[in-house]
Each structure stands twice: as structure tokens, then as C-alpha cells.
Amino acid sequence: MPELPEVETIRLGLQKYLVGQRIEKLEVRLPKIFQGSAKQIEGAKIIGVRRFGKGLVIDLSNNYSLAIHIKLTGQLIYRGPETAKVVNVSKEKIGGELPNKWTHVIFKLDKNSFLYYNDLRQFGWIKIVKTDDVKNLPFFKELGPEPPVAASIGVQPLTQELFEGVIKSSNVAIKPLLMDQKKIGGIGNIYANDALFDARIDPRRRAKTLSDEEIKILYDSILKVLKLGLKEGGATEVNFVNALGQEGGYQNHFLVYGREGEKCKRCGETIKKIKLGGRGSYFCPVCQK
């Protein structure tokens, strides 16, 4: 779920509500997911929110930044006077009132506002680093170019030509390759499955066996599914919510992801599920060649 469209959805919300606010107080309830100390950020003002693939960076006025990765189940939820009347908040997904037992970090902001970091499985992390050093963190340093579907800042765009180079130089199965963040930034299991279905390509094909034509089609399919994901505000399957705690809508548009045993939307064949690179992979054995 938290792939490029989901993280961008969160970023847009944070950008809207956080910029201009001052961090008054930091409360870390689960130290193992947090790196840094309160004195580095307390008193600083939030000046922007950037996204690099599935990574988020909250920039502060004192040349420090909060680098964040929400991994599988992290949530960043804003609460302030202007959000009092927000509707459609998913109480179920955020665990009821905030903070709760899944709230591991609390940022107290201006005028009685709060930013809560929730994380069911505790795989995510938040690191305070000098803004200039964000790009040296392992995840950010090794991140590949990302599909140009959002106004992202600081990441190299994945052009058709770069994509072709990535595909042709790899002997890995195409699906795990699409999800390799070092090669391409931002694509995870949901959009990898759906893009391959849209392009009619078998997820098990070795990348370098794709024809020029197939590579072009796949490139367009990737942009297409990511754009729909963005338009729908992300996919909420297990845990994803936006910066206000609301669910996304892309789960209602899944092409093959999570549809094992259901009928192919194109030919009616039964959708199969296999493991590829340790991850569930869904495809139509008839349509996808």
C-alpha cells in the first residue's frame, strides 16, 4: 500500500497543514524507531515536505530535516483546530482516538496542533539529520529514478530511455525488478502487479527478454496505474490512511492485485497467485504473456 501514490498523498496533506508551523515539543514513545534528539528540532519551523520514492522528508528552518520511511504500516496523521470537522476519518484504520497504542511519536505543533506517527508493525523509521545529509542516508542515496507522475522534488525522473536501460540490463524476473528501489523508485507490490497486467506481460518473464515494444507499453502502463492511484488518493488495503486519517480509493480499481481466484477483467480466466522474490504475485495466465 504505501507506494509512490500513497506516500505522495500523505505528502500533499502534510504540506498543506504543517508548513509554517513550529515544533513545540517532541515525544518519542518507541525509541527504536527514532533517531535524534528533541533539542535538534524543538523550536524549529516546518518549511516544506518532500518525497523521494516512498521516503518522506520534512524540512525545518534550522537546517535539520526529519527523514521518514513508513514501510508497511506507518501512518502520519495531523490533528489541529482546522481539522476538527473533517469527515470520513477511518477510526478503524487509525486505532480509534489519537494518540493510542500504535502511536509511537508525537509532535506538538503551534496552536494546539499535533502530528502523530502510528505504526502497527513498527518497521518504519524517523531520523533527524542535517538537511544536507538526507541524500547520504542509505535509502535515499541508493534510490533509483522514479516514474514522472507527481511533482516530486529532488528525484531524477525515470524517462522512457532510462527505463529501457534498466529493463535490458537485468536478468531478474520483471516483477521483482520493477519493485527494486535501487533500480526504480516508488513502485511496490500493488502497482507492479497491476502495471504488468495492464501491459499484458507475465510477471515471471526475465526482464531482458522483453521486446522494445513491450518495454514501451509497460512504461506507459506504469505511469497509468500510478496516476490512477494518485487520483484515488492511494490504496487502502490494510492500513494506509492520508494525513487526515482518511482511506484511499484505488483498492476499488485493483486490476489483479489481491484478486486470486476471481475472474480476469479482460478475458474471464481465473486470476492466479504465485510467489516471486518472496512476494505475492497476481496475474492472468491467459492474457499475460
Add this chain to the structure above:
DNA sequence: GACAATGTTACAGT
């Protein structure tokens, strides 16, 4: 109780 789950990442093996 066994198993699977969206994402990285450490590590063992080739």
C-alpha cells in the same frame, strides 16, 4: 498454531 501480509535490509551464497 501455522501462515501470510503492503517494504526494506542484512546476510549467505554464487
Add this chain to the structure above:
DNA sequence: CACTGTAACATTGT
């Protein structure tokens, strides 16, 4: 060294 595949991380739900 580069590349590849697998298990691990913690928790919840089936």
C-alpha cells in the same frame, strides 16, 4: 566485487 535469493524485522488476522 557484483549480483541474486532468502530470511528477518513485529504484529495482527485468518
